[in-house]
Amino acid sequence: MTAPIVTSADQLTAEWLSDTLGKDVESVRAEAVGTGQIGTCFRLELTGVGEPTTMLAKLPAIDPATREMLAGVYRSEVRFYGEIAATVAIRVPRCYYADISSSGADFTLLLQDMSPAQQGDQLAGCTVAQARDAVENLAGLHGPRWCDPALLDVDGLAVNGPDDAKLLAEMYGPATEIFIDGLGELVAAEDRETLWECVGVAEKWALAHPERFGLVHGDYRLDNLLFPPDGGPGVTAIDWQTLSLALPARDLAYFLGTSLSPEERRAHERDLVAHYHRALQSHGALDYGLENCWEDYCFAMIQGPLVAVFGCAYGTRTERGDRMFAAMVARSCAAIRDLGTIDLAGSATAV
Template structure:
């Protein structure tokens, strides 16, 4: 018997009707009510309220950008997110939305994911920051991504994933300085003199930093921050990580440094970061990681803080500008610069690559 052809990836939300959903979910869907949610810059998201037999009451549908040219530019990110849910998520312990269907079309660069609707969770707020309890929750959850496949060389066999090489460091060094200049001449012009000086001090270190402290590696989220975390509304632990388009292989503490350096206000971070790093490390050990003590974890955390300005500056300069986006990136830069000064990050990077 000839198997049926694979289910087509819909070109837009109008193509996601009851018949298509019935095939995707494997159960009969009788009715669909669609509501646009979010303001994602790399695609579109919708809440689908479903009526049917044996189907969830609602799911979230993620699609690619409406513009074909824009889709083709970020097609690799779409492919990576589908790969994460299909191949990687079952092998790690981090909490993510349940995925009911995921597919990517190489010809059109269109993507579709049907994900669990986390109605009992609320999105983190990058501008407001998070509480210490939320930071502990997010750090322990992050260890569930890194720990199960810590230093796992089979990760290097996954398509499109590799450790950074010298050519990557050279490319970063080539473009980062001009990105800093563009940022400080426009969106970042209101930063304090101290923060502007700290940003400029990162320029010659960015390329070498990319290759530093690579003794250990893991699959990293790449954008593990509050806007990509869903926290339980009842205040209990159990946050869920979303938006898996930027996964890569790298020194794992960069995810944790990015979370705390950009998501905690400086006063809260100073009071709680050592305890949160200890929570993360304890969770790593619980996932079977050995040969990586708390002192080494703390050192990697301090060095990791350069991730914050890198992501924020490139994000602001090379993505669509919005008033909230400008405020968000400025807040991330300010918090990251304060963290780098507090933790002696730049001197540590110089020592690690010297």
């Protein structure tokens, strides 16, 4: 990597891209895409010699103070594409360039343009066939580095410790209050009760099962998945800012609990968990039994309300966002009650 990090669209010149990609780029046209809440993103159209002719450029937020605040988030995504993606089997956009400053506030990512793939719709939910495709792809993240001790040496990755769990518990209550007050009638009374039960067991939940750890996307949901336009299999996962080490079933429970209606989840979750488990074993996690997988899935369902509550309470509020987070909480809280998650979390002990 000889080209410098760039942080704005006007720096994405033909000369810079030629140096970065090792190909002759004659001209470039940049078009802004996305909402720009975490950073800025541009679709680049290139003319010159060779492929690709389009790609996406992800850059930091415009505001310097926002960049400093999000440095950890930026490091996570650059680390994934630069160090980890090649070691796992999950489908992700190809990365052409990834670099970040020592402070973490400035970064540049050049990624494969996945169009005409279609982004999932978190509010609408997904079909069972899409869910099957998504959990099989998810196993490609978890399986290849299942309980890999080398992950513990990766800068920025660590399994939750007591201090982390205590901080989570301290923050979760106020966030839940903000969430419930802010969404009002969008949150049913029974779901409010379940949300507060989650707060009560959050610290134990965060510390449980450290013996089973792996790479966890952290926000593996429909809005962060791109589906083939023909309706067939081949989903791709994007947005790796929340990568961590934790119980892998958190991703599985989060996805199924927030993506399917309660009726479809109840009818198909056993089969979908078994499908994920088979894929997981095909990637090398042979010492992990199906019953353990099911138990972890039931236990991990708190990931749904946890992410939704914090995302809504401390993110930028929009009408669609409010309805989306309300739907995620309604679906995942129903799963928590169905599966006995609160009892499982309350009785959990750290190994």
